[in-house]
Amino acid sequence: MSDRTGERLHEVSLVVNGQARSGACTARTSLVDFLRETLRLTGTHVGCEHGICGACSVMLDDRPVRSCLMFAVQAAGHRITTVEGLANPDGSMSVLQDSFCEAHGLQCGYCTPGMLIAAQALLDRNVQPTEFEIRDAIGGNLCRCTGYQQIVDAVRLASARLAGGAGQPATAADASPAAPAA
Numbered sequence: 001m002s003d004r005t006g007e008r009l010h011e012v013s014l015v016v017n018g019q020a021r022s023g024a025c026t027a028r029t030s031l032v033d034f035l036r037e038t039l040r041l042t043g044t045h046v047g048c049e050h051g052i053c054g055a056c057s058v059m060l061d062d063r064p065v066r067s068c069l070m071f072a073v074q075a076a077g078h079r080i081t082t083v084e085g086l087a088n089p090d091g092s093m094s095v096l097q098d099s100f101c102e103a104h105g106l107q108c109g110y111c112t113p114g115m116l117i118a119a120q121a122l123l124d125r126n127v128q129p130t131e132f133e134i135r136d137a138i139g140g141n142l143c144r145c146t147g148y149q150q151i152v153d154a155v156r157l158a159s160a161r162l163a164g165g166a167g168q169p170a171t172a173a174d175a176s177p178a179a180p181a182a
Ligand code: FES
Pocket: 045, 046, 047, 048, 049, 050, 051, 052, 053, 054, 055, 056, 057, 066, 067, 068, 069
């Protein structure tokens, strides 16, 4: 099996957002290109393509990785979570996604999928992170709109909601974090 240029294609099977998926790609196809172009999961963004910006972040077996730095064939047999997989099963936004909306944690939105993946990975292992831990967790993700403070506020809001066990409070004010120190 080969592509139009005669380059050999490899069948890659993996679990993406809880579903078994497979597709054919060349050995040098990056994981982000495989996700976007072969599986048509375009929520994961491509920025720098050399491991700097974090826009392409996905979870590989529950750990955030840069999908532009991995070959798709390296992900074979693993579990991948993309931003599409963060939503609730009924398609509604997760607590974290809703908190980004409530706290204005995005402007152009280009960095947002990667920020959400980094933040979700943090909350999955530590539902009540300190502000330092939040900033450390998203430290590898660049926002060219420089909306970092609102992103931190969004993660703190999600943390408050999740730790409070309320899931989705009636209003953002129900669970808004205290204003961060300057
Ligand atoms: S596109 Fe992967 S780190 Fe920038």
